[in-house]
Amino acid sequence: MSSIELIINLAYVVAAALFIIGLKLLSHPSSARKGNLVSAIGMFVAVVVTLLDKQIIDFHWILLGFVIGAAYGAWKAKKVEMTQMPEMVSLFNGFGGLASLLLGWATITGMHLVSFATTSEFVFLTVFLTILIGGITFSGSVIAWGKLSGKMNAKAVIFAGLRELSIAHLLGFVAIGYLFVTQPDNLVWLYASIALALSFGIWATISIGGADMPVVIALLNSYSGIAACAAGLAVNNTILIVTGLLVGASGLILTNIMCKAMNRSLMNVLLSGFAKPVEMGEVIEGEVKILSAQDAFYVLEAAQSVLVVPGYGMAVAQAQHAVRELQSLLEENNCTVEYAIHPVAGRMPGHMNVLLAEADVPYDLLYEMDDVNPRMENYDVVIVIGANDVVNPAAKEMKGSPIYGMPVIEVYRAKSVFVLKRSAAAGFAGVDNPLFFKDNTRMVLGDAKDTINSIIREFGDD
């Protein structure tokens, strides 16, 4: 090992340590920002020291690529709305996957004819895996991005033969993988691998519905890391392996949390498009009791403790700032206000928390499902904003329901529940919600933001 190589590898150890410390600081909101900075310094060290590599003889192209990427990234980071974070993370997952795919491809094109014979099959196998995972991550993320940003229909696309198509892809991976590893100098197998990976990413994601997107984003996040790790094995770079795996582990843990919160296995989520829709065993019948915003105000004015349960509808209605204003008014009125956030509320893990943080809601008022459920009876009023399945008592009461067994925020045990909803139709999953018919539930119909603003005006007139 030359002295330059030694310096580079030592710096990689430092960079890896900085990434690890950065993630450790992310374990609390008060230190998280510092953690992000530490991680960024780690990245800076890794990149700068790599430029010392004596294989690099020309910096023009590197500079060009970096300037274009950095300018776009900085612009995107500055102008993105917090409600659009799921789309952005999804798009970035895709960029990460594509970068790994291109790196794997470049590894093959950069080889001289003689090195095909001298390079071990292990390297070609890792190149194949890089292209495979990178390609699936890229096309899958583009589809997820299209669904989340509303550029595509968010509903699951299901058609006859989808199962056969997927099985054909999986068999194709084994066959093409074998041909590629044994005949790496035949570029046909390389292109076939790329095409097959891209195609699989599309079909695997297109059959998953919008409400399952938190799981898909978390999984693609994990894939983007695993693709980087595979690329690291291919180019024999330890820092890529280690950091790629940190990201891979992070995505897998989030995927697992999301699945548990829906009481479904990962396979069930990924293959949901293949299952027949569950017939409802029982028909829920009952009368929905409507409450005007003005009457809602009278109840809230007398309340001592209020719990707010936000869902994706809050993001759609951009109601988080209005919610925050209502919180201040209630607090001035000597009422405590807390928030309960279900793990799969919104379109990505932690999405509601960021929206509320943006609206200046202190993070110590945000509680997890398991914290609020035991003391649900103590809340005078629970306000459900744009959430449906995560507060659906059918998950507990109705064995025939498709969401039976899913842990939910048990708002129906509170003294009274206000459900803010655009109309009294079924929610996203198409599940009728018995909560709407409970004796202590009142529906406040209309746009969530308008409704809250009306209540705020009532406080003003008081």
Add this chain to the structure above:
Amino acid sequence: MENIYLIFIVLLAALLGFELIRKVPATLHTPLMSGSNAISGITLVGALVASGGDHNWLTTILGTAAVALASINVVGGYLVTDRMLGMFKKKQNK
């Protein structure tokens, strides 16, 4: 032997990752994801050699495209995570 050594690193890094990420609270899961977007931009390190090395034109183009994409993740990921984390505030005691 080299490959065994690499697999050893893979194993340890995966275990370490699981231990670290498990401690991140639910409230920070979105910044965690955008932050891991940034970290997965580490592909940049590998792409630098492909882009700036003594290679044929196709490799240089592929490498440069990989540099650009990975830079989007690194720069965009860290900046947006910082922007988000700056919004998380503790309740002020009156």
